[in-house]
Amino acid sequence: MESNKKQWGSHFGFLMAAVGSAVGLGNLWGFPYKMGSHGGFAFLVIYLVLAVFVGYVIMMGELTIGRRSGKGAIGAYKEISEKYAIVGWMAYICPYLILSFYSMLGGWCLRYAVANIGNLFDASWGTAGQDSGTFFTNLYLSQSTSTIYTVIFIVLTALIVMGGVSGGIEKFSKYAMPALFFMLIIVIIRSVTLPGAVEGLKFMFKPDFSVFQGMGWLSVLASAGGQMFFSLSLGMGIMITYGAYLPKETSIEKSSLIIPACDTLIALMAGVAVMPAVFAFGMEPGGGPGLLFVTLQAVFAEMGAIGPVFGFILYFLVFIAAITSSISLLEVSTAVLTDRAEAKGQVADRKKITLINTAIVLVLGIFVSLDGLGTYFPQILGQPDWLDSFDLISEGILMPLGALITSLILGWGLGGDWLEEEIAQNGNKFSSKGFTVFCLRFIAPIGMVLILAGQINSFFGLGWF
Ligand code: PHE
Numbered sequence: 001m002e003s004n005k006k007q008w009g010s011h012f013g014f015l016m017a018a019v020g021s022a023v024g025l026g027n028l029w030g031f032p033y034k035m036g037s038h039g040g041f042a043f044l045v046i047y048l049v050l051a052v053f054v055g056y057v058i059m060m061g062e063l064t065i066g067r068r069s070g071k072g073a074i075g076a077y078k079e080i081s082e083k084y085a086i087v088g089w090m091a092y093i094c095p096y097l098i099l100s101f102y103s104m105l106g107g108w109c110l111r112y113a114v115a116n117i118g119n120l121f122d123a124s125w126g127t128a129g130q131d132s133g134t135f136f137t138n139l140y141l142s143q144s145t146s147t148i149y150t151v152i153f154i155v156l157t158a159l160i161v162m163g164g165v166s167g168g169i170e171k172f173s174k175y176a177m178p179a180l181f182f183m184l185i186i187v188i189i190r191s192v193t194l195p196g197a198v199e200g201l202k203f204m205f206k207p208d209f210s211v212f213q214g215m216g217w218l219s220v221l222a223s224a225g226g227q228m229f230f231s232l233s234l235g236m237g238i239m240i241t242y243g244a245y246l247p248k249e250t251s252i253e254k255s256s257l258i259i260p261a262c263d264t265l266i267a268l269m270a271g272v273a274v275m276p277a278v279f280a281f282g283m284e285p286g287g288g289p290g291l292l293f294v295t296l297q298a299v300f301a302e303m304g305a306i307g308p309v310f311g312f313i314l315y316f317l318v319f320i321a322a323i324t325s326s327i328s329l330l331e332v333s334t335a336v337l338t339d340r341a342e343a344k345g346q347v348a349d350r351k352k353i354t355l356i357n358t359a360i361v362l363v364l365g366i367f368v369s370l371d372g373l374g375t376y377f378p379q380i381l382g383q384p385d386w387l388d389s390f391d392l393i394s395e396g397i398l399m400p401l402g403a404l405i406t407s408l409i410l411g412w413g414l415g416g417d418w419l420e421e422e423i424a425q426n427g428n429k430f431s432s433k434g435f436t437v438f439c440l441r442f443i444a445p446i447g448m449v450l451i452l453a454g455q456i457n458s459f460f461g462l463g464w465f
Pocket of ligand 1: 021022023024025026027098230231232233234236238325326328329
């Protein structure tokens with residue numbers, strides 16, 4: 001039965017799915033601004049070093065844990081040792097939490113794509129003459145609109161996941177990712193040919209070593225590390241799950257290089273698409289929701305008659321980036337429940353399992369939307385809104401902690417030979433064995449502790465560095 005087939009159909013398909021998971025909102029609204037405000041080219045160098053010494057080795061570790069066990073996060077850690085099941089549980093919980101707010105943000109992208117089409121016809125369902133700040137405020141304050149788009153996003157995610165690993169996730173990613181790339185190029189061409197665009201390129205690329213003064217370098221390192229780690233979708237069972245569907249002849253080593261390379265390339269391209277336009281229209285650069293939902297929409301409004309066309313392309317592109325990430329999130333819990341059913345000797349019903357997970361995500365996602373970015377519900381965990389509270393538990397604590405423990409298990413517990421047994425099969429070599437083990441033992445744990453500290457520091461505004 002197609003829906004129970006648990007293997008990628010092709011190496012390209014797997015890569016597109018994994019790159020699709022990695023490329024998301026983080027690449028578009030996180031990377032360009034962080035790079036520009038944290039040292040430009042100097043930030044990029046640090047980011048790349050971290051991606052190689054920490055990202056590459058943890059990615060390889062997760063893919064290996066997954067393929068070796070052929071199971072989802074909990075089962076895969078259990079296979080190593082019963083006592084590590086807790087790490088699997090930590091990874092299993094995160095996707096529910098992340099999906100709850102990621103779906104709302106993805107839904108908003110859809111709303112913006114629709115609004116830009118509306119603007120082409122001066123329709124009432126466009127931005128209807130409101131400035132972009134007002135349009136955004138009205139969107140998140142409207143519990144009904146925000147919830148409807150969140151639900152649409154979750155349902156679309158569920159439909160793709162229901163289609164199966166190769167019939168749904170892979171098939172979608174195989175077309176969506178090249179389409180995203182193509183759309184990004186169109187936006188880049190428009191952006192860099194605007195008068196004054198060069199200021200945006202300077203903002204992103206000009207090396208600024210002053211950010212390293214005093215304790216500054218620690219904050220650059222933590223910011224680059226946090227960005228790298230979230231952007232590569234590590235520490236939450238995604239690469240374990242996607243690794244479980246890999247055939248034995250695929251080179252895990254090469255894939256672990258290609259995925260971060262593509263992710264970084266797209267993050268850089270996103271910066272080149274966005275920052276020159278922001279500067280060309282004399283707007284303040286920024287990051288996060290403000291950049292995506294306020295500044296950029298203002299840019300499209302300024303562009304004249306062609307603005308809504310580029311607006312639609314950009315928001316649709318971000319929507320695709322978000323949905324290929326959200327399907328990877330939903331697949332983590334799908335795999336865990338599938339393992340559970342199979343362990344009981346049942347035939348896992350993918351549709352039923354996806355429906356159960358979707359119901360959980362719907363409840364959480366609707367709560368986050370109804371919160372209206374902290375307008376309607378009481379604060380929890382000292383965060384301004386529920387989005388940040390859920391983000392704190394997952395991205396702030398459980399994910400970096402899980403990745404830290406994983407690097408220790410791999411580096412000190414299992415060791416290079418264990419990894420080699422799985423990686424060097426069917427004629428594949430494990431050429432970076434010495435490097436990988438060294439990094440997993442020393443550099444990745446130190447990096448992950450710093451990233452964890454950086455996350456707690458920024459969520460609670462502690463001003464440590
Ligand atoms: N990597 C995605 C991004 O850059 C986000 C993500 C994180 C997706 C964790 C899934 C899991 O936005």
